[in-house]
Amino acid sequence: MPVTLKEIAQHAGVSTTTVSFALRDKRPSERPLAVETVLRIQKIAHQLGYRPNNLAKSLLNNQTNTIGVLLSNLSFGAEELLEGIKGVIAPEYSSLLSLYNSEGQNERVRMDIFMQQRVEGIIAAFSGDPASIPYYQDLTEKYGIPIVLIDRGIPGLDLPVVRSDHLASTYEGTRTLQRLGHKRIQYASVSMSRGLESTCLRLQGYCDAMKDAGLEQEIRITGEKDFKEWVRMDNLRQVARSILDAWLMEKQRATALFVDNDWLAYEIIQECMISGIKIPQDLSLMGIGDYAFSGFTFVALSTVSAQKQGPMGKEAGELLLSMLNGQRQSSRNVILPIEVKLRSTTRSIIGQ
Amino acid sequence: MPVTLKEIAQHAGVSTTTVSFALRDKRPSERPLAVETVLRIQKIAHQLGYRPNNLAKSLLNNQTNTIGVLLSNLSFGAEELLEGIKGVIAPEYSSLLSLYNSEGQNERVRMDIFMQQRVEGIIAAFSGDPASIPYYQDLTEKYGIPIVLIDRGIPGLDLPVVRSDHLASTYEGTRTLQRLGHKRIQYASVSMSRGLESTCLRLQGYCDAMKDAGLEQEIRITGEKDFKEWVRMDNLRQVARSILDAWLMEKQRATALFVDNDWLAYEIIQECMISGIKIPQDLSLMGIGDYAFSGFTFVALSTVSAQKQGPMGKEAGELLLSMLNGQRQSSRNVILPIEVKLRSTTRSIIGQ
DNA sequence: GTGAAAGCGCTAACAG
DNA sequence: CTGTTAGCGCTTTCAC
Numbered sequence: 154m155p156v157t158l159k160e161i162a163q164h165a166g167v168s169t170t171t172v173s174f175a176l177r178d179k180r181p182s183e184r185p186l187a188v189e190t191v192l193r194i195q196k197i198a199h200q201l202g203y204r205p206n207n208l209a210k211s212l213l214n215n216q217t218n219t220i221g222v223l224l225s226n227l228s229f230g231a232e233e234l235l236e237g238i239k240g241v242i243a244p245e246y247s248s249l250l251s252l253y254n255s256e257g258q259n260e261r262v263r264m265d266i267f268m269q270q271r272v273e274g275i276i277a278a279f280s281g282d283p284a285s286i287p288y289y290q291d292l293t294e295k296y297g298i299p300i301v302l303i304d305r306g307i308p309g310l311d312l313p314v315v316r317s318d319h320l321a322s323t324y325e326g327t328r329t330l331q332r333l334g335h336k337r338i339q340y341a342s343v344s345m346s347r348g349l350e351s352t353c354l355r356l357q358g359y360c361d362a363m364k365d366a367g368l369e370q371e372i373r374i375t376g377e378k379d380f381k382e383w384v385r386m387d388n389l390r391q392v393a394r395s396i397l398d399a400w401l402m403e404k405q406r407a408t409a410l411f412v413d414n415d416w417l418a419y420e421i422i423q424e425c426m427i428s429g430i431k432i433p434q435d436l437s438l439m440g441i442g443d444y445a446f447s448g449f450t451f452v453a454l455s456t457v458s459a460q461k462q463g464p465m466g467k468e469a470g471e472l473l474l475s476m477l478n479g480q481r482q483s484s485r486n487v488i489l490p491i492e493v494k495l496r497s498t499t500r501s502i503i504g505q
Numbered sequence: 506m507p508v509t510l511k512e513i514a515q516h517a518g519v520s521t522t523t524v525s526f527a528l529r530d531k532r533p534s535e536r537p538l539a540v541e542t543v544l545r546i547q548k549i550a551h552q553l554g555y556r557p558n559n560l561a562k563s564l565l566n567n568q569t570n571t572i573g574v575l576l577s578n579l580s581f582g583a584e585e586l587l588e589g590i591k592g593v594i595a596p597e598y599s600s601l602l603s604l605y606n607s608e609g610q611n612e613r614v615r616m617d618i619f620m621q622q623r624v625e626g627i628i629a630a631f632s633g634d635p636a637s638i639p640y641y642q643d644l645t646e647k648y649g650i651p652i653v654l655i656d657r658g659i660p661g662l663d664l665p666v667v668r669s670d671h672l673a674s675t676y677e678g679t680r681t682l683q684r685l686g687h688k689r690i691q692y693a694s695v696s697m698s699r700g701l702e703s704t705c706l707r708l709q710g711y712c713d714a715m716k717d718a719g720l721e722q723e724i725r726i727t728g729e730k731d732f733k734e735w736v737r738m739d740n741l742r743q744v745a746r747s748i749l750d751a752w753l754m755e756k757q758r759a760t761a762l763f764v765d766n767d768w769l770a771y772e773i774i775q776e777c778m779i780s781g782i783k784i785p786q787d788l789s790l791m792g793i794g795d796y797a798f799s800g801f802t803f804v805a806l807s808t809v810s811a812q813k814q815g816p817m818g819k820e821a822g823e824l825l826l827s828m829l830n831g832q833r834q835s836s837r838n839v840i841l842p843i844e845v846k847l848r849s850t851t852r853s854i855i856g857q
Numbered sequence: 858g859t860g861a862a863a864g865c866g867c868t869a870a871c872a873g
Numbered sequence: 874c875t876g877t878t879a880g881c882g883c884t885t886t887c888a889c
Contacts, residue, residue, distance in 0.1 A: 155623075155648070155882095157881095157882060157883085158882065158883065158884095159882080159883095167859075167860085168859070168860045168861075169860090169882090169883080169884095170859075170860060170861080170884085170885085171858090171859060171860075173883070173884060173885090174859095174884090177884095184858085184859090185858060185859095186858070186859085187858060187859090190858085190859090202643070202647050202648065204617075204620045204621055204648075205621055205882090205883085206564070206621070206623065206881090206882050206883070207621040207622055207623070208560050208563050208564045208569070208622075208623055208881090208882075208883090209564055209865085209881075209882035209883040209884085210882080210883060210884075211560050211865095211883095212558070212560045212561055212564055212865050212866065212867090212881090212882085212883080213864080213865050213882085213883055213884055213885090214865080214883095214884075215507075215865070215866095217560070226584055227579055227583055227584035227587075228584070231579055232578055232579035232580070232604070235579075235604065236604075236606070247618060249601065250602045252584070252587065252588075254588070265556075266599060268556045269556055269557055269558070269559040270559055270560075271507075271558065271559070271560055291554070295554050296507070296554065296556075419798075419801060422801075422803055423801050423802045423803060426802050426803055427802060446771075446798055449771060449774075449775050450775045450778050450779060451774055451775060451778055451803065451804070452803070507866095509865095509866060509867085510866065510867065510868095511866080511867095519875075519876085520875065520876045520877080521866090521867080521868090521876090522868080522869085522875075522876065522877080523874090523875060523876075525867070525868060525869090526868090526875095529868095536874085536875090537874055537875095538874070538875085539874060539875090542874085542875090557866090557867085558865090558866050558867070560865090560866075560867090561865075561866035561867040561868085561881085562866080562867060562868075563867095563881090564865095564866085564867080564881050564882065564883090565866085565867055565868055565869090565880080565881050566867095566868075566869095566881080567881070
């Protein structure tokens with residue numbers, strides 16, 4: 154049974170009020186306390202192993218000092234993201250992480266739990282499930298709880314978003330490939346079914362770049378399954394296989410392949426090895442994300458570094474904090490810059 | 506301002522008690538309610554957008570239905586671990602994740618927060634910092650809160666541990682290499698400074714296997730820095746470099762290298778490419794962990810699959826649950842089996 | 858300097 | 874079938 158203020162009060166022969174003030178040290182209404190009393194109380198509290206009960210505190214002043222972080226999974230630099238968030242919200246707030254495992258249904262359940270736990274704000278990565286939209290809307294409109302979105306916006310809702318510059322990522326990536334002399338550049342993406350904003354923007358960036366260069370677009374979108382599906386590795390492998398099979402069948406093959414994310418690129422590399430396709434001799438490959446593995450010498454994937462999760466978390470945390478403090482600048486979005494990283498899976502074909 | 510039972514009661518013209526029971530449906534002391542009333546109350550509650558305040562509930566019956574999960578980082582299959590845990594504790598309990606970023610100091614802060622949040626049990630990965638030990642001890646002895654340890658025990662404390670069979674992992678790994686004809690097998694490990702149980706067991710397994718075969722042990726332990734340090738990639742790279750440099754200097758080089766974990770193995774592969782060392786022709790390499798990348802064709806790392814995080818989480822969750830339900834089988838440890846996976850970084854040298 | 862008392866939102870006796 | 878009341882652990886007026 155945990156130690157309470159009352160018990161300490163009894164031991165010390167004072168009232169709970171005194172204990173309460175003594176233990177918090179700071180005195181809101183400048184409550185004067187005898188130093189001697191304070192010391193004695195603190196000593197007793199320590200001996201008894203007192204831990205303040207946050208529940209009671211929260212119930213009283215109706216603030217939990219907790220924010221909810223809702224992610225679909227832990228795959229892509231979630232740790233950096235959380236660190237970024239924690240860095241700016243601590244020590245005033247602490248964060249509560251919840252995952253919905255890429256399933257829209259869980260997304261709603263999780264948010265419900267957040268509400269019950271009385272989080273004061275939410276940083277969330279929208280699943281893309283249209284059915285979840287009303288829930289986000291309720292949260293913000295009905296309950297007035299501040300929400301900051303990570304990586305992608307929600308169609309129809311004017312919520313602040315912190316994301317990397319998806320449009321620029323594919324635009325710049327494509328331009329870079331063009332500068333290397335590539336004219337036939339194929340863009341391959343997974344799962345558009347839910348119309349994720351990020352996916353759309355990326356596609357758009359590619360299209361823009363090709364249009365601007367007067368080149369023909371070659372787009373291959375695979376995996377109409379939901380997110381849950383494509384994130385599974387064996388499935389991703391299948392996607393890679395089908396992309397490659399289609400490429401092999403073409404009479405006039407693309408010289409460069411630009412894929413949605415680095416994981417898919419890894420699978421492509423893998424399948425290429427199996428099929429005897431040489432990268433970058435036969436095919437230049439570029440990914441998006443610059444995940445931990447891409448930098449290894451034996452991978453050396455050319456990619457667009459797009460998801461600096463640390464800074465993203467920091468920005469999101471700051472935005473949320475400002476909203477919690479009343480500055481309802483609800484539609485101030487933050488777009489983080491991207492960077493094209495040329496490594497060894499792309500080559501120049503100028504003059505060939 | 507959130508909707509309370511009282512408000513609903515006023516709207517419905519009944520008492521809060523009635524509302525409370527009506528909204529929960531189940532009636533502990535078989536409280537009979539007019540169906541009509543119940544329906545009306547539920548409707549009003551829904552219209553008003555009522556969310557139960559878990560804080561109040563928890564404060565009342567002194568149970569939060571929350572368990573704390575304390576990890577050092579999110580690197581190695583944390584998602585599977587959490588899923589495993591959630592799978593068995595839900596829906597009765599929900600989990601609160603906290604990270605201490607490999608710093609013992611944070612470990613204690615995190616645990617303190619857990620206490621304040623009144624978690625009912627804790628699943629933790631001990632950092633190895635000796636200074637944290639008394640805190641674990643307090644938690645379990647003074648506060649009587651059930652703790653299940655992940656992956657490694659705490660010296661001197663009799664807490665239940667769920668971990669993979671570290672001893673067998675290196676023993677079997679080494680035996681396998683021996684069966685491939687290797688006589689000179691070097692074992693390289695990082696950071697023994699804190700004397701992590703897992704690290705010790707692994708070393709032991711290797712030593713046992715070499716002794717049993719009558720072979721000479723070759724051990725290289727690098728990175729006397731704390732855990733925080735070696736987990737950083739550039740540092741791991743340095744470790745790999747130093748291991749390789751030392752290997753190159755030997756007059757009689759080991760034919761096989763067995764390293765502590767797959768990430769280090771990746772770095773070794775990388776450094777070997779840079780140095781022109783051919784794997785497995787010049788050197789057979791085996792890791793531990795079977796992380797996501799190890800299975801890729803272009804990596805194809807031979808390794809000991811040792812950390813099935815999913816099952817580990819499941820076991821830990823079940824153990825904790827049984828402890829929460831009063832069965833204080835405090836020292837019932839769970840050891841999960843390992844499996845040697847031979848891929849392409851090892852080769853047989855029998856008859857050479 | 859210190860204490861008594863009210864109340865945060867909710868549940869569970871105990872009465873009607 | 875429903876209401877009154879007390880109280881979970883804590884903070885905060887207000888009074889002494």
